[in-house]
Amino acid sequence: MEPKYHRILLKLSGEALAGEQRFGLNEEVIARVVGQIVKVHAMGVEIGIVIGGGNFWRGRQGTQMDRTTADHMGMLATVMNALALMDAIEQRGVPTRVQTALNMVSVAEPYILRKALRHFEKGRIVIMACGTGNPYCSTDTAAAQRACEIGADVLLMAKNVDGIYDSDPRTNPDAKKFDRITFRDVVSGGLKAMDATAATMCMENNIPVLAFALAEEDSILRAVCGEHLGTLISND
Numbered sequence: 001m002e003p004k005y006h007r008i009l010l011k012l013s014g015e016a017l018a019g020e021q022r023f024g025l026n027e028e029v030i031a032r033v034v035g036q037i038v039k040v041h042a043m044g045v046e047i048g049i050v051i052g053g054g055n056f057w058r059g060r061q062g063t064q065m066d067r068t069t070a071d072h073m074g075m076l077a078t079v080m081n082a083l084a085l086m087d088a089i090e091q092r093g094v095p096t097r098v099q100t101a102l103n104m105v106s107v108a109e110p111y112i113l114r115k116a117l118r119h120f121e122k123g124r125i126v127i128m129a130c131g132t133g134n135p136y137c138s139t140d141t142a143a144a145q146r147a148c149e150i151g152a153d154v155l156l157m158a159k160n161v162d163g164i165y166d167s168d169p170r171t172n173p174d175a176k177k178f179d180r181i182t183f184r185d186v187v188s189g190g191l192k193a194m195d196a197t198a199a200t201m202c203m204e205n206n207i208p209v210l211a212f213a214l215a216e217e218d219s220i221l222r223a224v225c226g227e228h229l230g231t232l233i234s235n236d
Helices: 014-021 027-042 067-090 113-121 139-150 183-188 196-205 219-224
Strands: 007-012 046-051 096-100 125-129 154-159 180-182 209-213 231-234
Touching (some): 007 014, 014 067, 027 067, 046 113, 067 096, 067 125, 139 196
Parallel strands (some): 007 046, 007 154, 096 125
16 A cells, blocks of 8 residues: 555544543554554654544533633643553654643643654654644644644544534434535535634645544555545545
C-alpha cells in the first residue's frame, strides 16, 4: 500500500477511544488505533493528531456551569487522552510529542507551530491537545485550524459514524449517506458532520476533509492510502 498524502491531520474523537463502554479509555481500541498510526508513520507520512475529550467530559454536560469553565475542563480532558495516546505510540517505538494550547509545561510542550514542523522533520508524531485554547471553540475547529497551520494535505476525521448523512442515522433508518459533498452544502444544510467554523476554515484554505468511521477495520490506514470510504468534503 502506498500513501496518497505526505502530511495529514488526524482528528480523533474522545468517545471513539472509549469504545462500547462510552467512558474512559478502552485499551483494545487504543491498541487498534495506534497500530494503524504506526503503520502510516512507517510509510513516511507526517502525522499531526488533534484529539477530543468527550470520553471524560463534554462542555455541554455542565448545563448549570459557566460555559468558559466547562470548556476549560473539556480542554483538560483532551490532555489525558493525548498523554495516553503518546504513551501507547511510544511503546511501539515511534517518538511522539504532545503540545498543548494551554500552558502546562510540566507535562507537555506549549503548541508552537515551528516546533511542530521541526518535529515532523525529525520523524516525530505530534499530538495537539487543549483544542484551540479558547472556550466556545470545538475540537473540530481546532483540527481545522491546525490542519491549515501545518499545511496538511487532508484532514481525516475519525468518528463514530461511517460518514455524513442528511439526518441522524441512529434515529432515522432512512437517512441518506453522502459519498461526496461540498463545504458549502455542509454549512448551508446545517449538517452535523463538523461545525460550521471548521468547515468554513477548510473551505477557505482548500483542505479536503474525509469523515469516516474509526471502528471500521484499518480505516485510518485505508484513508491515508486513498481508498474510498466515508464521505469526502471538498470545494468541488
